[in-house]
Amino acid sequence: MKTVLSGIRATGTSHLGNYIGAIARFARMSQDPRYRCLFFVADFHTLTTLKEAEQIKKHLPNMVLDYLAAGVDLSHSAIYVQSDVPQVTELAWLLSCLTPVTHLEGLPTYKDKREKHPEDINAGLFNYPVLMAADILGPRADLVPVGSDQKPHIELTQSLARRFNNLYGHYFPVPGVLPDMVLVPGLSPMDERGGFAKMGKSDGNTINLGDTPEQTWDKIRVAPTDPQRVHRTDPGNPDHCCIFALHQYVSTPEQLAWSREGCMSAGIGCMDCKRVLADNINHMLAEFRERRMQLAQKPDVIRDVLVEGKRQAEVLFNETIEHVRERMGIRRWGS
Incomplete structure (x- = not known):
């Protein structure tokens, strides 16, 4: 062992x-x-x-x-x-x-x-x-x-x-x-090197484990997206968006394909993409949050x-x- x-x-x-x-x-x-x-x-x-x-x-x-x-x-x-x-x-x-x-x-x-x-x-x-x-x-x-x-x-x-x-x-x-320790990107715009800052307490770009589902949505709702998508009808590049970057850690391959194609074709709006991300994060953390709440009472x-x-x-x-x-x-x- x-x-x-x-x-x-x-x-x-x-x-x-x-x-x-x-x-x-x-x-x-x-x-x-x-x-x-x-x-x-x-x-x-x-x-x-x-x-x-x-x-x-x-x-x-x-x-x-x-x-x-x-x-x-x-x-x-x-x-x-x-x-x-x-x-x-x-x-x-x-x-x-x-x-x-x-x-x-x-x-x-x-x-x-x-x-x-x-x-x-x-x-x-x-x-x-x-x-x-x-x-x-x-x-x-x-x-x-x-x-x-x-x-x-x-x-x-x-x-x-x-x-x-x-x-x-x-x-x-x-x-x-x-190997393969994951550095998860935060809710930040793309930096000058073409990447995203990792999620970190000091950068103010986090979704906290103690956040409620509503608080999670509030943070994702106002998060920056691809600056090319000024209007709903503007096509974008998902690789320039922290929302798509986060999707890669919590979403299914089918949802990733939907997000990428929808962004590039302007077939979906940023809010549509953000809502799916928020739902997936809240689903992932639901059991954890429940157990934590119970343990906090002991x-x-x-x-x-x-x-x-x-x-x-x-x-x-x-x-x-x-x-x-x-x-x-x-x-x-x-x-």
Whole structure:
């Protein structure tokens, strides 16, 4: 059985992109007997960009509800909070002593942030990839499902695993990447590169999992479409429209063909296309929303899940820490 690990930051309300790209996929994997799945809420990572303590406290239990409502099978999975397992920060320090600063400076996420918002760079953001490596190597994960934007960080983790193994003897498996993590487009116009920004909390282009069907429709109704379609009778290019881009994740092949042909021929209006999209999204999320509403009435469920998740995670991290300390010569002299 392979160990799969994934985390999600508690930075806000989960949205459709999180659900399609991560949460629903993780739930399916947790039901697969080939995998032991570890899911954690990355509250330490959240601190690199979100400083409002009350917001973190508010969002964290909601993240857990999302996993549970999506159907995560806890018979061979665990959900825990990153900060409940302090061994991860100890391991991050030990790994940081093996990490060249130039490797961190060369990571695309850091370079982009430094160029665009140099005043917002903090040491936590700079060291973020090392803590991420500790998250992965602590439970000795075999597989990590990530999007393309996170692949450089996984490559750093792989490099650190190899470096440790070369210096101190083989211990860490070199984690693999589960391919095809989906980056779902948001309700945004096409950018200058001919693509669509991924759905993200900071961009204000999301359909939130907690939105009602009416709220979902309200957001889709006012979303931008192909600028060529000024009037109902104007033909358009569906590849220039975020509505069609979203259809590809929630609609049938027949509906996709209907949308494409109708847009190019002006046989349908944008509102017709938007209505079908809204109906499909609401249908996809109906069962999830119902389960989530029921779970929200049982706060003890969240606590019990996290207590058990912490217990399981600490067993794995403690074993790793003892091996790593011994090999690196950092013994517990006072015990």
